[in-house]
Amino acid sequence: MEQNNKEKKLWQPSAFALYTLGFGLILAALLLPFLMDGRILVHGSDGYAQHYPVFVYLHEYFYEFFGNLLRGDFSLPLFDFSIGLGEDILLTLNYYGLGDPLYFLCALAPAAVLPASYVLLFCLRGYLGGLCFMGFCREHGKSSRWAAVGAWLYVFSGLYLSSAYQQVYGHALLYMPLMFWGLERFLSGKGPGVFVLGVFCFGLCGFYFLALSSWALAVYILIRSLGGGLKGWFKTALASALKALWAYCTGLALAGVLFLPQARFFLSSGRNVKEWRPLLDSLAGYGQTLKELFTVGGALSLGALGLLGAVLALSAPKGQKKLKLALGASLLPMLSPFAAGMMILFTQSEDDQWWFLPAFALSYGAVCLLPQAGRYTRRQMAACGLFTLLCLGLAWSERETGNLVRGALFLALTMAALVLLQIWNGRSGARRKGAALLCGLCVVQLCVCMAGWAVDARGEFSSIQYAKPMAAVEGDQLPEGESYRVDVSDVSLYRWWSGSNASMMGDYNGLSAYFSMLNPDMLDLLDDLGLAAARQRAYYYRSLDGCSILNTLAGVKYIFLRPGEEWYLPYGYNRVGVTPQSHQIVMANTGGSELERYENLLQLPLGYTYSGYIDHQSYEEMDGYEKQVAMLQGLVVDEIPEGGQEIQPDWTGLTKLDCTLAGLKECEEIQPGVFRYREGAEEERQALPQDARWPDTQEYGMVCYLLDVPANSEVHLCLPYLQRQGQHAWVSVYCGEEKKDFWVTDEDNIEGTGLSRTAWLNLGYFEEAGQITVFLEVPQGEPVSYGQVWAKAYDMAQYEEYALQRAQAVLQEVEVSDNHLTGKLTSETDTILCFSVPYSQGWQAMVDGQPVKSFRANGAFIGLEVPAGTHDVELYYITPGLKQGILLSGMGVISLTVLLIVYRKRKNGGRNGSLSANT
Numbered sequence: 001m002e003q004n005n006k007e008k009k010l011w012q013p014s015a016f017a018l019y020t021l022g023f024g025l026i027l028a029a030l031l032l033p034f035l036m037d038g039r040i041l042v043h044g045s046d047g048y049a050q051h052y053p054v055f056v057y058l059h060e061y062f063y064e065f066f067g068n069l070l071r072g073d074f075s076l077p078l079f080d081f082s083i084g085l086g087e088d089i090l091l092t093l094n095y096y097g098l099g100d101p102l103y104f105l106c107a108l109a110p111a112a113v114l115p116a117s118y119v120l121l122f123c124l125r126g127y128l129g130g131l132c133f134m135g136f137c138r139e140h141g142k143s144s145r146w147a148a149v150g151a152w153l154y155v156f157s158g159l160y161l162s163s164a165y166q167q168v169y170g171h172a173l174l175y176m177p178l179m180f181w182g183l184e185r186f187l188s189g190k191g192p193g194v195f196v197l198g199v200f201c202f203g204l205c206g207f208y209f210l211a212l213s214s215w216a217l218a219v220y221i222l223i224r225s226l227g228g229g230l231k232g233w234f235k236t237a238l239a240s241a242l243k244a245l246w247a248y249c250t251g252l253a254l255a256g257v258l259f260l261p262q263a264r265f266f267l268s269s270g271r272n273v274k275e276w277r278p279l280l281d282s283l284a285g286y287g288q289t290l291k292e293l294f295t296v297g298g299a300l301s302l303g304a305l306g307l308l309g310a311v312l313a314l315s316a317p318k319g320q321k322k323l324k325l326a327l328g329a330s331l332l333p334m335l336s337p338f339a340a341g342m343m344i345l346f347t348q349s350e351d352d353q354w355w356f357l358p359a360f361a362l363s364y365g366a367v368c369l370l371p372q373a374g375r376y377t378r379r380q381m382a383a384c385g386l387f388t389l390l391c392l393g394l395a396w397s398e399r400e401t402g403n404l405v406r407g408a409l410f411l412a413l414t415m416a417a418l419v420l421l422q423i424w425n426g427r428s429g430a431r432r433k434g435a436a437l438l439c440g441l442c443v444v445q446l447c448v449c450m451a452g453w454a455v456d457a458r459g460e461f462s463s464i465q466y467a468k469p470m471a472a473v474e475g476d477q478l479p480e481g482e483s484y485r486v487d488v489s490d491v492s493l494y495r496w497w498s499g500s501n502a503s504m505m506g507d508y509n510g511l512s513a514y515f516s517m518l519n520p521d522m523l524d525l526l527d528d529l530g531l532a533a534a535r536q537r538a539y540y541y542r543s544l545d546g547c548s549i550l551n552t553l554a555g556v557k558y559i560f561l562r563p564g565e566e567w568y569l570p571y572g573y574n575r576v577g578v579t580p581q582s583h584q585i586v587m588a589n590t591g592g593s594e595l596e597r598y599e600n601l602l603q604l605p606l607g608y609t610y611s612g613y614i615d616h617q618s619y620e621e622m623d624g625y626e627k628q629v630a631m632l633q634g635l636v637v638d639e640i641p642e643g644g645q646e647i648q649p650d651w652t653g654l655t656k657l658d659c660t661l662a663g664l665k666e667c668e669e670i671q672p673g674v675f676r677y678r679e680g681a682e683e684e685r686q687a688l689p690q691d692a693r694w695p696d697t698q699e700y701g702m703v704c705y706l707l708d709v710p711a712n713s714e715v716h717l718c719l720p721y722l723q724r725q726g727q728h729a730w731v732s733v734y735c736g737e738e739k740k741d742f743w744v745t746d747e748d749n750i751e752g753t754g755l756s757r758t759a760w761l762n763l764g765y766f767e768e769a770g771q772i773t774v775f776l777e778v779p780q781g782e783p784v785s786y787g788q789v790w791a792k793a794y795d796m797a798q799y800e801e802y803a804l805q806r807a808q809a810v811l812q813e814v815e816v817s818d819n820h821l822t823g824k825l826t827s828e829t830d831t832i833l834c835f836s837v838p839y840s841q842g843w844q845a846m847v848d849g850q851p852v853k854s855f856r857a858n859g860a861f862i863g864l865e866v867p868a869g870t871h872d873v874e875l876y877y878i879t880p881g882l883k884q885g886i887l888l889s890g891m892g893v894i895s896l897t898v899l900l901i902v903y904r905k906r907k908n909g910g911r912n913g914s915l916s917a918n919t
Contacts (some may be wrong), residue, residue: 014145015134015144015145015147015148016148018145018148018439019130019131019134019147019148019151019152020127022148022149022152022439022442022443023126023127023130023151023152023155025443025447026152026156026443026446026447026450027123027126027450029446029447029448029450029451029454030156030450030451030453030454031119031454032451032454033451033454033455033458034454034458034461037458037463038463039458039461039462039463040115040118040119040461040462040463041118041119041122041164041461042115042118042461042462043164043165043166043460043461043462044460044461044462045460046165046166047164047165047166047167047461047462048462049500049501049514050096050166050501050514050515050516051096051166051167051168052118053501053504053505054093054096054097054098055096055097055103055106055114055117055118055121055167056114056505057093057504057505058093058097058098058103058106058107059106059107059109059111059114059117061077061089061098062103062104062106062107063107065077066107075818075819077089077818077819078090078818078819078842078877078878078879078882079818079819079842079877080504081485081509081816082475082503082504082506082507082508082509082510083501083503083504083513083515084503084510084511084512084513084515084518084519084522084541084838085485085510085511085513085522085554085836085838086509086837086838087513087515087518087519087838088265088519088840088842088877088879088880090258090261090262090879090882091261091262091265091517091879092513092515092517092518093515094205094206094258094261094262095168095206095208095262095515095516095517096167096168096515096516097167097168097171097205098258099203099204099205099206099255099258100171100201100204100205101201101204102121102124102125102174103121105117105121106121118167121167121170122163122164122167122170125163125167125170125171125173125174126155126156126160126163126170126173127155128174129154129155129170129173129174129177130148130151130152130154130155131151132174132177132178132181133147133150133151133154133155133177133181133360133363133364134147134148134150134151135177135178135181135194136177136180136181136184136364137150137364137367139181139184139185139188140184142367142368143367143371145435145439146367146370146371146435147367149305149366149367149370149438149439149442150306150363150364150366150367151363152303152442152443152446153302153303153305153306153359153362153363153366153442153446154177154306154359154360154363154364155173156303156446156450157300157301157302157303157306157355157356157359157363158292158297158298158299158300158301158302158355158359159172159173159300159355159356159359160173161296161297161301161453162299164461168205168206168209169353169356171202171205171206171209172209172212172213172356173356174201175198175201175202175205175209175213176202176209176213176216176356176357176360177360178194178197178198178201178202179195179198179199179202179213179217180198180216180217180220180360181194181198182194182195182196182197182198182199183195183198183217183220183221183244186243186244186247187221187224187240187243187244189907191903191907192247192250192899192900192903193900195244195247195248195251196247196250196251196254196896196899197251198251199247199248199250199251199252199255200251200252200254200255201255202251202255203251203252203254203255203256203258203259204255204258204259206259206262206266207259207262207263207266208266208271208344208353209353209356210259211345212343212344212353212354212356212357213357214248215342215343216330216357217244217248218241219326219329220326221237221240221241221244222237223322223325223326223329224240224322225237225240226321226322226325246895246899247899249895250892250895250896250899251892252892253888253889253891253892253895254889254892254893254896255889255892256884256885256886256887256888256889256891256892257882257885257886257888257889258885259885260881260884260885260888261879261880261881261882261885264880264881265517265880265881266517268520269517269518269520270517270518270520270523270539271347271516271517271539272345272347273347274346274347275341275346275347276338276341276346277337277338277340277341277346278337278338279336279337279338280335280336280337281335281336281337285337286335287394289334290390290391290394291394291398291404292355293307293391294307294391294404294407294408294411295401295403295404295407296403296404296406296407296449296450296452296453297403297453297456297457298403299355300355300358300359300362301403301407301449302359302362302363303410303442303445303446303449304407304410304411304413304414304415304441304442304445305366305370305414305438305441305442305445306359306362306363306365306366307362307387307411308366308384308387308388308411308414308415308418309362309365309366309367309368309369309370310327310361310362310365310366311380311383311384311387312369312370312372312376312380312383312384313327313365313368313369314327314328314383315377315379315380315382315383315384316369316377316380317377317379317380320368320369323364323365323368326361326364326365327361327362327365329361330357330358330360330361330362331358333354333357333358334358340354343357370438371435373418373421373431373434373435373438374421374422374424374425374430374431374434375425376418376422381418381419381422384415384418385415388411388412388415391407391408391411392408392411392412394408395407395408395409402452402456403449403452403453403456406448406449406452407449410445410448410449413441413445414438414441414445417437417438417441420437421434421437421438471502471503471505471506471507471582472488472502472506472560472581472582472595473486473488473506473508473560473579473581473582473595474506474507474508474582475506475507475508476507477579477580477582478508478558482557482605482814483509483555483605483606483814483815483816483821484509484555484556484557484558484603484605484606485509485510485511485554485555485556485557485836486503486508486509486510486511486556486557486558486559486560487510487511487543487544487546487551487556487558487559487560488502488503488506488508488510488559488560488595500512500513500514500540500541500542501513501514501515506582509555511542511543511544511554511556512540512541512542512543513540513541514539514540514542515539515540516539517539518539518540518541519838519839519840519860521838521839521840521856521859521860522541522838522860523539523541524859524860525858525859525860526541528624528627528859529550529624529627529628529760530623530624530718530758530759530760531544531545531547531624531759531760544556545740545761545762546559546568546569546570546762546764547570547628547714547716547762548570548571548572548602548714548765548796548799549628549629549631549632549794549799550628551570551600552572552600552602552603552604552632552803552806553604553608553631553632553806553836553858554836555603555604555605555606555836556600556603557599557600557603558597558598558599558600559573559597559598559600560579560595560596560597560598561595561596561598562595562596563596566596567735567738567764568738568764569598569764569765570600570714570764570765571714571765571796571799572600572601572602572796572800572803573598573599573600573601574598574599574601575596575597575598576597576598576599577597578594578595578596578597579594579595579597580593580594580595581593581594581595602800602803602804602807604803604806604807604810604836605810605811605812605814605823606811606814606816606821606823606835606836606837607810607811607814607823607825607833607834607835607836607873608806608807608809608810608811608833608834608836609806609808609809609810609825609827609831609832609833609834609866610634610635610806610831610832610834611634611645611647611829611831611832612634612635612644612645612646612647612832613634613635613636613637613640613641613644613645613646613647613832614630614631614633614634614635614636614637614646614647614649615637615639615640615646616636616637616638616639619636619859622649623718623758623760623792624716624718624758624760625654625716625718625760625792625794626649626651626654629649629651629653629654629794630649631858631859632799632802632803632806633647633649633650633802634647634649635832635834635857635858635863636857636858636859637855637856637857637863638855638856641865650798652795652798653794653795653797653798653799654792654793654794654795655710655713655792655793655794655795656790656791656792657707657708657709657715657790657791657792657793658707658790659705659706659707659717659774659789659790659791660687660705660706660707661703661704661705661789662687662688662704662705662706662773663687663688663703663704664681664701664702664703664704665694665701665702665704666678666679666680666681666700666701666702666778667681667701667702667703667778668681669703670783672788673721673785673786673787673788673789674783674784674785674786675701675703675776675778675783675784675785675786676701676778676782676783676784677700677701677778677779677780677781678701681701687706688704688706688773689706689771689773692704692773694775695734695739695775697777699779699780700731700732700777700778700779700780701777701778701779701780702775702776702777702778703775703776703778703786704773704774704775704776705773705774705775705776705789706771706772706773706774707771707772707774707791708769708770708771709766709769709770709771709772709793710766710769710793710795711766711767711768711769712766712767712795712796712797713765713766713793713794713795713796714762714764714765714766714793714794714796714799715762715763715764715766715772715791715792715793716760716761716762716763716791716792716793716794717733717735717760717761717763717774717789717790717791718758718759718760718789718790718791718792719758719759719760719761719776719786719787719789720758720786720787720788720789720790721758721785721786721787721788722758722759722785722786722787723784723785731776731777731778731779731784732776732777733761733774733775733776733777734774734775735763735764735772735773735774735775738763738764740761763791765796766793776789809825809826809827809828809831810825811823811824811825811833811835811873812824812825812826819876819877819878820874820875820876820877821835821837821874821875822872822873822874822875823872823873824870824871824872824873825866825870825871825873826869826870826871827866827868827869828868829868830865830866830867830868831865831866831868832857832863832864832865832866833863833864833865833866833873834857834858834861834862834863835861835862835863835875836861837861837862837875838860838861838862839856839857839860839861839862840877840880841880842877842878842879842880843862843875843876843877844875844876844877844878845862845864845873845874845875846873846874846875846876847864847866847871847872847873847874848871848872849872849874852864852865862875
């Protein structure tokens with residue numbers, strides 16, 4: 001009876017009202033500047049290119065899936081050719097929320113209100129995350145009113161602002177406190193349901209943030225079990241860990257249908273590149289960490305009450321041992337880069353992805369210590385004062401940063417309030433008035449700081465009129481009845497971040513993708529070819545740079561261009577008409593309302609044949625452009641099969657072109673091939689043709705090269721040592737009216753970026769011989785190295801000859817449907833069939849209904865041997881690990897059933913094994 005009364009006291013309705021009122025006020029302050037400016041919480045890079053398109057895609061995906069269920073169709077689409085060159089739906093999109101139960105709500109929203117639904121989901125995650133935080137505080141007997149204050153601090157930390165940029169951070173915001181709340185309930189004997197639910201939901205959302213939180217769960221159990229000496233601590237910790245492990249594994253097993261394939265994919269992706277870190281940081285690094293604590297919009301940016309509450313806890317002269325250890329453990333990654341690297345499994349990733357754990361711990365520390373306002377020791381007040389002075393000094397040193405100054409000023413104001421409460425201590429009603437003062441100050445601070453951040457950041461977010469799916473054309477505008485790919489010129493129609501997933505929104509087979517995890521074989525192939533203008537780093541690529549060979553081998557039939565962009569057009573395309581831009585076009589209508597459509601006269605279907613092989617070792621010895629030519633002539637394989645015919649590529653159509661350095665503008669050559677920006681610098685060497693004009697740029701230096709190109713050739717420029725000393729940067733190449741951007745990285749960060757140092761850029765097709773000028777940008781700052789620039793030209797007559805050879809025996813009657821690709825192949829001899837489908841272990845090949853062995857071909861595609869005659873060929877796809885994941889989920893159901901039976905028996909028998917929290 002006393003326990004029930006205690007729980008009722010902890011869950012007073014006024015506490016919910018207080019939390020809801022404060023949450024609504026702070027959220028309104030955050031959103032109001034966006035709404036007044038006609039903008040919405042779709043960020044201009046990651047949000048606009050990844051998260052919002054996935055949200056729109058999943059709306060249609062869920063809508064169709066549940067509609068099919070009602071019609072008796074239980075098939076689940078697993079592979080989609082409109083995602084990049086073809087990607088697994090579950091593996092590619094699960095990181096963005098495909099498994100999040102809240103995302104199922106988007107299927108209920110009409111398409112016309114998806115922008116508002118996207119924002120509503122952002123608000124809902126934050127609100128529910130605060131409630132879960134309050135539930136955790138309840139289990140530890142904390143005041144519900146102060147728990148509401150702590151929930152404000154936790155929710156409106158830097159994690160919530162980060163989820164405005166990338167909504168996946170909201171998964172951690174909600175499901176991590178749900179897990180901790182459930183764990184405490186379970187260890188206290190109240191049932192495993194909440195804990196299993198938290199792990200299950202988190203597991204559905206992906207691998208990464210669950211792995212981070214699992215570290216914290218283990219540390220929490222160790223700290224919670226302290227007491228009774230080393231022997232007693234070990235026994236209690238072991239019992240708690242085993243008890244929690246059963247429930248944890250049950251929740252994880254239930255989510256196995258998505259978690260297991262996603263975990264396997266993560267471990268093989270470019271996100272799993274190891275990046276070891278030093279044990280201690282530099283002084284500048286610690287200064288940056290401190291700024292992240294109180295800079296509004298920083299990785300943590302916890303409110304002043306949260307920061308000072310943590311300082312009060314850490315400086316308490318006695319007691320609070322477990323709380324101090326918990327806070328110390330959460331701060332350890334801030335102090336040691338090695339510990340931070342361990343938290344993110346030493347993967348190369350952003351440092352702020354583990355900061356939601358300190359945000360949770362520091363907010364809870366504030367809940368524990370703030371009720372003691374007016375009764376702090378001199379040591380605690382002195383520690384708070386020194387911390388405040390340190391932050392004020394840091395803010396003064398960088399006073400041009402408005403968000404930094406706002407955070408520091410409120411820190412000083414909160415410190416003044418704590419001093420005032422110390423003076424008031426002992427007066428009538430001091431505690432009640434002090435609580436009201438701190439609560440009001442917290443709301444005011446968060447409102448002002450959120451509004452200030454929104455005013456500063458709103459320009460990075462999309463206006464409502466652009467919060468639409470990205471598509472220059474739509475699939476229903478394209479001819480039906482055959483399978484092919486389309487290049488809607490993502491390079492020229494869009495900036496890289498806004499066009500990479502346009503094909504997914506337009507529902508056509510495109511050439512671009514921008515996601516956190518992509519098929520590693522495809523990324524490795526693009527890196528081998530050195531297509532610097534087509535792909536950057538390990539998680540996005542944009543088209544195939546208009547390369548004639550690659551477009552043909554990838555089955556590209558149409559290219560869409562705006563008037564004036566004909567320079568992008570490869571050899572062998574004829575204009576066939578115009579196509580209206582999609583009504584969902586997202587960029588300003590600068591090029592007219594129609595797109596010019598060109599058809600590839602040498603287009604190959606998605607399956608074509610070879611007569612011989614090229615050994616992979618020989619292939620690796622070629623340069624980037626030679627590899628393209630080699631793939632046109634023979635199938636590149638890891639190992640030539642027994643009895644296979646090895647061929648040697650014909651290089652007679654390739655010509656190496658020397659590039660002459662003709663002039664410099666606003667820069668200087670400090671050593672051969674290495675240039676540095678210097679305003680006013682101009683070398684004596686000025687051999688530019690009279691009709692050549694420097695590109696009109698004001699922020700860059702420029703290097704000009706001359707090269708003589710042969711007639712009827714496609715020319716590729718080689719930058720053999722692409723490097724920017726000291727930092728990453730975008731630079732551009734100009735050739736005539738053509739401008740191409742590409743990524744430059746510094747030497748220390750080459751590893752893991754998905755980049756080779758050598759870059760090849762397609763300068764286009766030249767019908768007549770002549771001299772051309774090529775201009776390279778030199779950004780301000782550190783020098784950029786291009787190396788000894790040269791080029792290669794390929795005779796398009798030879799290209800046409802080999803393209804026609806590939807077309808002699810091709811897959812006919814090609815049909816692409818959910819998880820299937822079928823066709824009919826007729827050949828007079830035994831042949832090697834290559835599908836321009838990204839290779840994956842999930843593909844199963846069959847010839848005339850019989851399974852056959854497939855292999856990786858041309859670095860990233862699917863190859864198989866087919867005997868002479870006419871045969872039905874089929875590819876069938878199932879996500880790797882999905883079958884095992886379904887089995888694991890079934891085991892999870894059994895485990896949960898047993899766990900609930902055991903819990904009920906213990907509860908009914910009075911043996912629930914309750915463990916005292918004492919935290």
